[in-house]
Each structure stands twice: as C-alpha cells, then as structure tokens.
Amino acid sequence: MKEISFKRVNVEDWRLIEKMEKGAASPLFQECVDEAQYKKYITESKVFLIMFDGQAVGTISYKKMEDGTILMNGLTVLPDYREQGIAKTAMKKLLVDLGDKNIALYVHPENTPALLIYLRLGFVITAWKDNVFGNGQPRLFLKRTSNL
Ligand SMILES: CC(C)(COP(=O)(O)OP(=O)(O)OC[C@H]1O[C@@H](n2cnc3c(N)ncnc32)[C@H](O)[C@@H]1OP(=O)(O)O)[C@@H](O)C(=O)NCCC(=O)NCCS
Numbered sequence: 001m002k003e004i005s006f007k008r009v010n011v012e013d014w015r016l017i018e019k020m021e022k023g024a025a026s027p028l029f030q031e032c033v034d035e036a037q038y039k040k041y042i043t044e045s046k047v048f049l050i051m052f053d054g055q056a057v058g059t060i061s062y063k064k065m066e067d068g069t070i071l072m073n074g075l076t077v078l079p080d081y082r083e084q085g086i087a088k089t090a091m092k093k094l095l096v097d098l099g100d101k102n103i104a105l106y107v108h109p110e111n112t113p114a115l116l117i118y119l120r121l122g123f124v125i126t127a128w129k130d131n132v133f134g135n136g137q138p139r140l141f142l143k144r145t146s147n148l
Pocket of ligand 1: 024025026028029074075076077078081082083084085086087088089106107108111112113114116117
C-alpha cells in the first residue's frame with residue numbers, strides 16, 4: 001500500500017487547490033470556476049492535499065450534510081502520479097479516518113478509475129441524475145451505508 005498522508009488546507013490556500021484541480025482537469029470532473037467558488041468550497045468542506053513522497057500529488061475532500069451523511073466532493077490525482085494506486089489508497093484512508101458513516105458521492109458514469117475505486121470499497125449506485133452541476137452532464141449517485 002502506498003505511503004500517503006493528508007494535509008488540510010485553509011481558505012487562504014485556495015490558489016493551491018485551484019492549481020491542483022486544474023492540473024488534474026478532466027471532462028469527467030467538475031472543478032470550481034473562480035476564486036469565489038474555491039473559497040466557498042474550502043470553507044464549506046474539509047479539503048486535503050494528498051501527500052506522497054513529500055509532494056502534493058492530489059486532493060480529496062468531503063462535507064457533512066444536514067442529515068449527517070458525508071458527501072465526498074473531490075478526489076483528484078495529478079496525471080504524473082496516476083495509475084499507481086494513490087487515489088485508491090487515499091479513499092481507503094479517508095474511510096478509515098471517517099469511521100463508520102453514511103457516505104455519498106457523485107461520479108460521471110464514464111469515470112472508470114473512480115468507479116472501480118468506489119464500487120470495490122462498498123459503494124452502490126442508487127440513482128442516475130441528469131445535469132447535477134448545471135453543465136448538461138449526467139452523474140451516478142453512489143452511497144455507502146454505515147453498518148451501525
Ligand atoms: C480518478 C482519479 C482520481 C484516479 O486516480 P489514480 O491514482 O490514477 O487511481 P488508482 O491508481 O488508485 O486506480 C484506481 C483503479 O482504476 C484503474 N485505472 C486507473 N486509471 C485508469 C484508466 N485511465 N482507465 C481504466 N482504469 C484505470 C486502476 O487500474 C485501478 O483499478 P484496479 O484497482 O483494478 O487496479 C484520477 O484519474 C483523476 O484525478 N481523474 C480526474 C479527476 C476525477 O475524475 N476525479 C474523480 C471524481 S468522482
């Protein structure tokens with residue numbers, strides 16, 4: 001298993017998160033579009049850099065919804081660090097850190113690497129949603145239910 005750690009970011013670090021997300025840009029992932037959106041995202045969510053070998057190689061984030069469900073709302077790995085199991089390890093670590101919680105997330109139906117990670121870790125597809133982010137693209141809604 002890859003040795004990774006998480007480093008929480010503050011709202012003042014929004015340009016760093018912008019750089020990481022733009023560096024990982026994909027038509028299958030909806031990143032923030034401007035400073036105001038990044039600041040809102042970092043204020044409302046817990047956003048972490050994924051650290052590997054002393055480098056920031058990606059991002060992972062979540063926020064707590066009113067009903068107590070955790071919504072995972074970000075997972076990126078920079079292209080030079082992909083296909084080495086970093087995202088899979090980061091997701092596993094986040095699940096351990098969060099403990100036994102109900103967790104939900106949106107993922108593009110063609111996002112194979114992300115789906116492989118989530119489905120293997122016990123998430124199930126519960127809905128198809130059209131145009132969740134207002135960009136005309138669909139998303140699958142996945143949930144992982146607490147055993148408690
Ligand atoms: C999705 C993403 C985070 C995956 O990062 P990663 O570190 O390369 O993922 P991993 O190395 O942990 O691979 C996860 C699985 O996908 C597979 N995989 C990785 N890239 C793949 C690709 N391009 N095509 C098919 N499968 C792929 C891996 O083999 C692995 O499967 P396995 O466990 O059966 O071996 C990365 O591609 C990314 O940043 N994409 C853009 C942002 C994004 O889409 N985020 C997800 C939002 S829901």
